[in-house]
Amino acid sequence: MIEHPANTISTLFSNEVKNRPFLIAGPCGAESKEQIMSSALFLKSQGVSLLRAGVWKARSRPNSFEGHGIEALGWLNEMRSEINMPFAVEVAKAEHVDEVLKQECDVIWIGARTSVNPFLIQEIADALNGVKIPVLIKNPVNPDLDLWQGAIERIYKSRNKQVAAIHRGFSSYENKTYRNKPNWEIPIELKRRLPEIPLICDPSHITGKRSMVPFVSQIAMDLNFNGLMIEVHPQPDTALSDAKQQLSFDEFAQFRKQLIIRKLTTEDVFELSKLEDLRDQIDEIDQEVINTLAKRMKVARAIGSYKVKNNITIYQPQRWKEIMETRTRLGMEQQLSKEFLEKLYSIIHTESIEQQSSVMSSSPKNIEANTSENQKA
Numbered sequence: 332m333i334e335h336p337a338n339t340i341s342t343l344f345s346n347e348v349k350n351r352p353f354l355i356a357g358p359c360g361a362e363s364k365e366q367i368m369s370s371a372l373f374l375k376s377q378g379v380s381l382l383r384a385g386v387w388k389a390r391s392r393p394n395s396f397e398g399h400g401i402e403a404l405g406w407l408n409e410m411r412s413e414i415n416m417p418f419a420v421e422v423a424k425a426e427h428v429d430e431v432l433k434q435e436c437d438v439i440w441i442g443a444r445t446s447v448n449p450f451l452i453q454e455i456a457d458a459l460n461g462v463k464i465p466v467l468i469k470n471p472v473n474p475d476l477d478l479w480q481g482a483i484e485r486i487y488k489s490r491n492k493q494v495a496a497i498h499r500g501f502s503s504y505e506n507k508t509y510r511n512k513p514n515w516e517i518p519i520e521l522k523r524r525l526p527e528i529p530l531i532c533d534p535s536h537i538t539g540k541r542s543m544v545p546f547v548s549q550i551a552m553d554l555n556f557n558g559l560m561i562e563v564h565p566q567p568d569t570a571l572s573d574a575k576q577q578l579s580f581d582e583f584a585q586f587r588k589q590l591i592i593r594k595l596t597t598e599d600v601f602e603l604s605k606l607e608d609l610r611d612q613i614d615e616i617d618q619e620v621i622n623t624l625a626k627r628m629k630v631a632r633a634i635g636s637y638k639v640k641n642n643i644t645i646y647q648p649q650r651w652k653e654i655m656e657t658r659t660r661l662g663m664e665q666q667l668s669k670e671f672l673e674k675l676y677s678i679i680h681t682e683s684i685e686q687q688s689s690v691m692s693s694s695p696k697n698i699e700a701n702t703s704e705n706q707k708a
């Protein structure tokens with residue numbers, strides 16, 4: 332029984348937010364024909380538009396499950412003939428592109444270990460030249476927005492205009508909460524730079540644990556992402572890859588019921604005026620923030636002149652330690668987080684140092700010293 336009607340793939344590329352979320356789901360890897368069939372039957376009934384399943388798995392360590400390759404493409408093809416659900420697989424090189432085109436795969440995605448390498452991306456872009464197949468491009472493993480944008484541009488230039496981006500988080504050595512840190516500012520900036528490219532969130536690879544998948548999906552929806560790609564498996568605990576992050580069918584059904592899709596705006600004029608009022612307050616406060624920062628930098632430049640006159644170094648570790656301690660304490664008393672305050676003050680401090688050094692390097696005393704050094708040389 333179809334409980335939720337699915338969007339067609341073209342609704343994703345028409346970029347209509349009213350059809351959100353465009354749902355892609357399925358196992359991390361295609362493990363057997365039965366697994367593909369049961370997943371597709373269930374996910375279609377849940378309004379999922381596209382079945383995902385990796386057939387070539389790039390693994391960190393050897394001797395792990397590396398996918399069933401062409402045989403698995405055959406299972407997916409049979410699934411589509413029987414169940415009429417489109418499917419997507421990951422490609423990591425030109426050879427994969429040739430294979431998926433033979434099987435008339437509906438959509439392909441490029442993984443994080445591939446988008447990190449412009450040579451591989453170019454190879455895939457060349458293999459796709461002139462071919463009209465939708466391509467979803469995951470962010471590279473490291474938090475490098477230009478690299479992600481570059482991968483999108485290379486594929487887009489191969490005359491393949493149906494391109495979307497998938498945010499799957501960024502690797503970091505010591506993060507315990509997430510498998511891959513979301514760094515939400517990066518996909519938000521990508522959307523600002525490339526507004527016509529639909530944005531999909533992959534909460535499974537961001538969180539690495541199934542209990543957090545609904546939470547991260549909700550954030551993505553509240554940030555106006557167009558869709559979600561979620562790993563779902565008939566028996567997640569025995570999955571051959573990414574067992575901890577895949578949802579069971581029951582968990583997926585529960586998650587679908589709980590996901591809230593908020594509107595972009597409200598039509599209620601009274602409510603809208605309240606929002607406008609709050610935005611006016613933010614505009615005024617930002618004006619004050621900028622004036623205050625400018626005043627602070629002016630004082631920093633005065634300190635720079637003082638230091639050059641008295642021949643002392645710019646960086647004073649004791650003073651910096653004291654600033655960090657007192658400011659984080661002050662801020663925390665007013666409900667600001669320690670992490671935010673530390674980041675904020677380290678940016679302010681770096682800028683102060685730069686402003687001080689520009690005063691010092693342009694001071695007449697320094698110019699004199701440099702000139703006499705040059706004359707000696």
Ligand code: PEP
Binds near residue numbers: 359441442444469536
């Ligand atoms: C995947 O989607 O199964 C996968 C390997 O993801 P990523 O490239 O994001 O690690």
Ligand code: MN
Binds near residue numbers: 359562572573
């Ligand atoms: Mn996976």
